[in-house]
Amino acid sequence: MVKNAFLSIKNPDKWNLSTVLQELEYENLSGTHRSHLKLLRKLLKEVKTSGNAQQKQAANIILNNWDAECRRLTTPTSTPPPATTTTTNTTSNMEDRANSVESHDITFHVRDSTIMTGPVTIHMNDSSQEMQQGQSSSTVTSAQQTQEPQQQPSAEHDPCSQETWESANPHPKRLLQHFYPSNSYSLNNFIQSNTVIPNINMSEEYQFYRKKSIEGAQGRETLNDSRILSLSNIFLISSNERCVLSSMEDHKVIFKALKKTDRLKRVDLEFDNACKIITNIYNDDGDYVEMEKVLPKMKQLQDETYLTGVRVLSSMIDMVVQWNEDTVLKEEDLGRKTLDYFLHATFCRIKNTESSWNTYTLKPPSSSPNYQTFLPDFTLYNSKLSSVTNYEFTVVEIKAKASNKDESDMVRIGKELKICIDKLANAGVIDPVAVGIIIRGSRIQFFKMLLDGPGAYTMVELGNLNLPRSPSDTPLLPSLVERFCQLKDFAEESVAKLYEAHRKQRHSNKTHNNYQKQWLRPTCQTPIIQEMGSKKKRRRRS
Numbered sequence: 001m002v003k004n005a006f007l008s009i010k011n012p013d014k015w016n017l018s019t020v021l022q023e024l025e026y027e028n029l030s031g032t033h034r035s036h037l038k039l040l041r042k043l044l045k046e047v048k049t050s051g052n053a054q055q056k057q058a059a060n061i062i063l064n065n066w067d068a069e070c071r072r073l074t075t076p077t078s079t080p081p082p083a084t085t086t087t088t089n090t091t092s093n094m095e096d097r098a099n100s101v102e103s104h105d106i107t108f109h110v111r112d113s114t115i116m117t118g119p120v121t122i123h124m125n126d127s128s129q130e131m132q133q134g135q136s137s138s139t140v141t142s143a144q145q146t147q148e149p150q151q152q153p154s155a156e157h158d159p160c161s162q163e164t165w166e167s168a169n170p171h172p173k174r175l176l177q178h179f180y181p182s183n184s185y186s187l188n189n190f191i192q193s194n195t196v197i198p199n200i201n202m203s204e205e206y207q208f209y210r211k212k213s214i215e216g217a218q219g220r221e222t223l224n225d226s227r228i229l230s231l232s233n234i235f236l237i238s239s240n241e242r243c244v245l246s247s248m249e250d251h252k253v254i255f256k257a258l259k260k261t262d263r264l265k266r267v268d269l270e271f272d273n274a275c276k277i278i279t280n281i282y283n284d285d286g287d288y289v290e291m292e293k294v295l296p297k298m299k300q301l302q303d304e305t306y307l308t309g310v311r312v313l314s315s316m317i318d319m320v321v322q323w324n325e326d327t328v329l330k331e332e333d334l335g336r337k338t339l340d341y342f343l344h345a346t347f348c349r350i351k352n353t354e355s356s357w358n359t360y361t362l363k364p365p366s367s368s369p370n371y372q373t374f375l376p377d378f379t380l381y382n383s384k385l386s387s388v389t390n391y392e393f394t395v396v397e398i399k400a401k402a403s404n405k406d407e408s409d410m411v412r413i414g415k416e417l418k419i420c421i422d423k424l425a426n427a428g429v430i431d432p433v434a435v436g437i438i439i440r441g442s443r444i445q446f447f448k449m450l451l452d453g454p455g456a457y458t459m460v461e462l463g464n465l466n467l468p469r470s471p472s473d474t475p476l477l478p479s480l481v482e483r484f485c486q487l488k489d490f491a492e493e494s495v496a497k498l499y500e501a502h503r504k505q506r507h508s509n510k511t512h513n514n515y516q517k518q519w520l521r522p523t524c525q526t527p528i529i530q531e532m533g534s535k536k537k538r539r540r541r542s
Contacts, residue, residue, distance in 0.1 A: 002027065002039065006047045012058030021073060022183045029179045029530050033218030037070055073182070074218065076189030076211050080454070177530050178406075180217040184525035185231040187214070191455040197257055200248075206235050206456055209244045225410040229459070231524035234414045234449075238461035241410070258460055263489045267478045271309045275474040278313070309481040311345035316474075336377075336398060338467050339439065342480060346488040347380050347394055352495055355380050362392060364419045365426055370523045374416050378437075380491060385502050391427065392420045393491040396437045406526050409438050415523055417449040418457055424494060425451060428501035428514045433494050435487040442467045446483045448490055454519040462486065 005020045006012075017040065024036045047059040062069060189210055193202035213227040226236045226243045236243040237258055245251035316338070348355050360379040364371060366389075378396035385391065395416045397409045407415075417434045424432035436447045446462040463483045468476050501514075 002043070004043050004046055006043055006055065006059065007051055010052070010055070012054050015058065017062070017069060017073060018183070022181060025181045026528075029181075029528060030177065030220060032220050033074060033182065037073065041066060076187045076207075076214050078189045078191075078207055080190050080192075177220075178222075178527035179220065179530065180223075180228075180231060180524065180527050182218065184527070185214070185217070186233075186522050188455070188521065189214075191233065192453040193456045193458070194453045195258065195458070197254060200254070203453070203456070205244060205248070206230075209235065225408050225414075228407070228411050228524070229414045232415060232418060232457070233455045233521040234418055234457045234459055236410075236414070236459050236461070240464055241461065258458075262486075264462075264482060264486045265305045267309055267481055268306045271306055271313075271481070272475065272478050274313065275477050279472055279474045305481060305485045308345050308485055309477060312341050312477060312481060313474075315341045315345070316468075316477075336439075339378075339396070339398075339437075339444075342484045343378065343396075346484045347491060350380070350393075350488065350492050350495060352384060352499065353380050353382055353393065353491075362395065362416055362419060363390075364523065365389070365422050367426070368419075368422065368523065370525050372415070372523065372526060374412060374419075376413075376416055382495065382498065385427075385498065389423060389427075391423050391498055392416075392434070393494050394435050394437075394487070395420070396439070398439045399441070406529060409440070413438055413447065414449075414459055417447065417459065418523055421449055421451050421457060422520050424498060425514060425516050425520055427498060428505055429494070429497045430501075430514065430516060432497070432516075433490050435490050437487070439467070442469050444480070446487055448487070451516060451519055455521045456519075457521075 002024070005023060006015060009015060020043070021036055021040055024039055025031070025033075028036070041063070044059045044063055047055050048063065049056075051059065189207055191203055191206040191210065193206055195202045210230045210233070213223060213230040216223050216227060217231065224242050226241065226246075229236055230244070237245060237255060239251075239255050245254055248254060343355070347353075356379050358375070358377055360376065360381065362374040362376055362379060364373070374395075376395040377398045378394075379392055380394035381390045381392040383390045395413060397413045397416075399409050413436045417436050420434035421432050424434070431450065433448060433450050436449070438445045438447070443464070444467050445464050447459055448462055449457060449459045452458040463479075465479055465483065466473070466476055467480070468474060
């Protein structure tokens with residue numbers, strides 16, 4: 001029997017429906033949000049019959065306005081916050097930012113489209129567009145459906161029966177359920193994106209996507225990484241992962257319009273040739289001296305991207321020569337060792353920054369309601385400007401084999417980049433940008449996060465490449481060098497903006513008024529994990 005919290009509180013003025021609803025959720029995590037609301041209403045009806053006079057009157061008022069209370073506890077609100085006064089500099093910054101927005105001539109349909117394929121007609125509406133996210137299904141009408149259905153085979157003889165596909169001993173991870181209670185994320189769904197693309201409103205798309213994610217969390221459905229990130233107002237833009245663009249037509253065209261190649265500098269062809277020459281020398285059983293002879297010819301050019309490639313290649317020659325020794329590196333160690341060459345040639349050369357491997361604790365701002373800390377595999381940060389707060393610019397996550405985490409690396413790095421953005425915005429940085437890297441085996445992904453508007457943390461996947469796993473893979477280096485240099489430029493610009501904001505604040509002797517502080521949103525908390533059919537649950541990790 002559930003304890004009635006309303007009866008235990010004699011003064012109805014101290015009632016809090018949100019708190020009681022959260023207690024009901026924690027009592028039955030597997031129950032949906034609707035079932036918890038029904039139970040909450042049942043408790044109020046119980047108070048109406050067995051409570052004192054004040055309790056009965058308060059319960060009657062709540063029950064008469066029950067529909068409005070349900071909307072307040074369930075439906076995300078898209079109402080903008082009240083406007084606040086800003087300084088003249090703030091207004092000019094907003095005008096400059098609006099004037100700098102680029103437009104792209106793209107025409108496509110987002111929803112309510114009809115696709116004809118032979119005798120089959122597929123009608124796609126708002127709900128069917130979420131089919132790729134596992135939220136609903138499409139309606140298919142065919143001429144063959146008018147015929148009499150064939151007799152279905154029994155489950156005993158059907159090779160595709162449910163018993164055939166279920167595992168006798170499922171993996172332990174499949175027995176774990178991840179729950180996001182209503183108090184772990186914000187219902188404020190006011191999102192305004194400043195990205196301008198003809199014939200599409202990105203603000204509405206973000207709001208629609210996050211609303212569906214909240215409904216999925218309330219219905220205790222399994223959410224993918226992109227849906228979980230949207231609970232923190234982080235919107236993934238990727239051509240390979242499930243994201244907010246997956247339900248749109250021509251999403252690759254939209255992705256291309258979001259400046260995927262911004263600040264991307266192509267490396268000189270001489271570097272490609274040098275990588276091939278070193279591979280040929282290795283295949284011909286050449287030694288270290290022969291490979292070193294290739295480098296002086298390359299150093300004649302003064303292009304920064306080219307010189308970065310020279311530094312990486314000269315550092316990797318020693319590893320290439322000793323590749324076939326008896327001490328073979330594990331896959332994650334090989335990825336880290338290879339990554340180390342790129343990081344030292346790019347990020348570690350940025351002025352006024354420090355770096356750390358596996359020893360740095362990433363903490364959210366002190367004003368954040370969710371104090372979840374992280375331990376990235378690599379962090380680039382600044383600790384000189386403040387004795388209280390460190391400012392981070394780059395984070396790297398390396399997925400180890402058989403890694404068992406409450407949240408995936410994609411969700412973790414999204415939250416880590418959001419912490420970087422929040423700290424920079426609180427420090428007065430306009431248009432803050434943070435970059436991140438995920439390594440899964442030999443696969444490496446590059447990400448950039450920017451604050452695109454109120455409640456719009458846009459996380460764009462810039463590239464998806466392979467790391468070298470053998471001496472024959474040295475031709476992969478040019479593409480990797482280009483992406484690392486691209487991310488380095490973003491991080492370097494963020495460092496410069498941070499010092500500029502600090503200089504303005506020091507000369508004005510007052511806190512810098514950054515209008516973009518109002519754009520920040522709270523981060524979703526970690527899920528509560530419970531085994532199927534069990535009442536035991538794990539606490540959140542702080």
